[in-house]
Amino acid sequence: MEHAKENVKLRQLLEDGYCIYENILDEAMLERLRETAERLAEEQTTAERALNRSTGSMIPVTKDPVFAELVAWPRALDALASLTYSDPKFYGGYVISKPPQSPPLFWHYDYPVWDHPDAFEKKPHQLFLMYYLTDTSPFNGCLRVIPGTHLYDNPLHAELEEAHSRKLLQAEDLDSPAFSMRPDEIDVAVRAGDLLIGDARLLHASHANRSDHRRTVITLWYNPDFSTFSEPLKAFYSSLKTMPPDSWPAKAKQLIEPLWTQYDGEAEPLPWNRIRPMRGSVNRK
Template identity: 30%
Template sequence: MSGSSKFAVDGFTTIPALFEEPDLQEIEKQVQHRLAQPHDPMMNRVGNDLVPLRWNDPIVTRLLCRASVLGRIGSTVAADDLRWISAYISSKGASTPSLLWHQDWWCWDHSISFAPTAPQIAILCYLSDTSDRTGALRVLPGSHLRSLPIHSELPESHSAAAEQLTPDHPALSDHEGQITLNLRRGDAVAVDYRLLHGTHPNRGLSRRDALLFSFTPNWRFLPDSIRAHLAMHPALPNAAEWPTIAEWGEDLFPRYDGTPTSLQINRIAPSRT
């Protein structure tokens, strides 16, 4: 099965050695610098901290300037119109608990939530080797297209309830059918935003850092309402910055010619088969 076919069926697929070592070394320097600076505590989660990055951050530009890297991402997810939306440093401290099972999709009231193709994807690229002892990602294949028993036991992502779970809660536990992604430094995984995923605890003595890049694989085919919402993301170029990005190629970023409008956020997936 090809990578793009596996992605469509399972909701995830790995991309070995997405970044080469010279890039990784420069990215790591930037990540260390950013993590040493104060950042918004509202982005911290039990088991994972996020640092948002804008389009012109050196970490992001190293991705966006690599046509070969973008090409590998596009072919992996069978993208027809790949557009970058946002980026974060994802940092999991030493001796931290599991990150709960969750889905990143934010608009479950919209009918596109049940389309066979991913409306939005995440590319998670690791800066160190990962295992079930050092905060590796765990996924439930196919959960982007169907409900599982665990769905009824999960708190809403980013809610107060999600921050107060006991260690034996199902949202933090292993589940039948899960796959643990033991990836090496520089490897990445593409994840459908609707896929159930979480992490193992980090029982190691070192922080586990990764980069999280968000894309829409098929921007021009998304409904107007979704594009109107995503085009407002603060990581994207603002009106004053658009004239400065000609050298990048405007097709890297989403453009929406209508009036940007927010949609109602709903992170709770409905029960379905």
């Protein structure tokens, strides 16, 4: 990766809240992920599918050891290193598969530590790494974002209720602001195998999947600079990790072991808080 391009990616991540690295996964890995994700999605019960009508499936990646390879995928870790994050830590992720003819995903952010005194600093505490298993477009449910909203207030912030409520998950009211089209939103269409990296504070949503095929994304959560965190913040993110079952092969466990968040101190974790305070600044810089 060329140094100039790395600077562009880092600047985009810090200023817009996301960036894209193309062709990170090879076709062989994509096929393995597709087969596994399809099987896991088909195993869901009717009740599970109804519960997550807006998001699509929310299947922990600890359901199958193939995801250990994805968590430790060398080209993805190289991408993070090119963003100056050479020692990232991982705590969980999901297979999110939107069924055919399913509604949009509601507007939300995923950052859960708004009581942290540095919640609005430019450097991210939490990143999502998204791998779409098919090419995306507005027709099949590509991502939508409002650039800069990881740092600055937007009118939509004041209109949103807490994310992931039952009402939103089941898409009960598609006329609510959480499902609205926004004048400053942009579509983020990617190709299968690309890596989309984003700040957890960024307002994002997705279009409805109007196609006749699943639109699946695997979302992994990393702390890019875990070693620099305060002890309460380390304690918080370490408490979120979802460990794999004992049935995982030793090789898969060993692959992911160095990447887990780990805190062995005695500090109390910061409280869970997904209610974003208004910063009082709407100017992007």
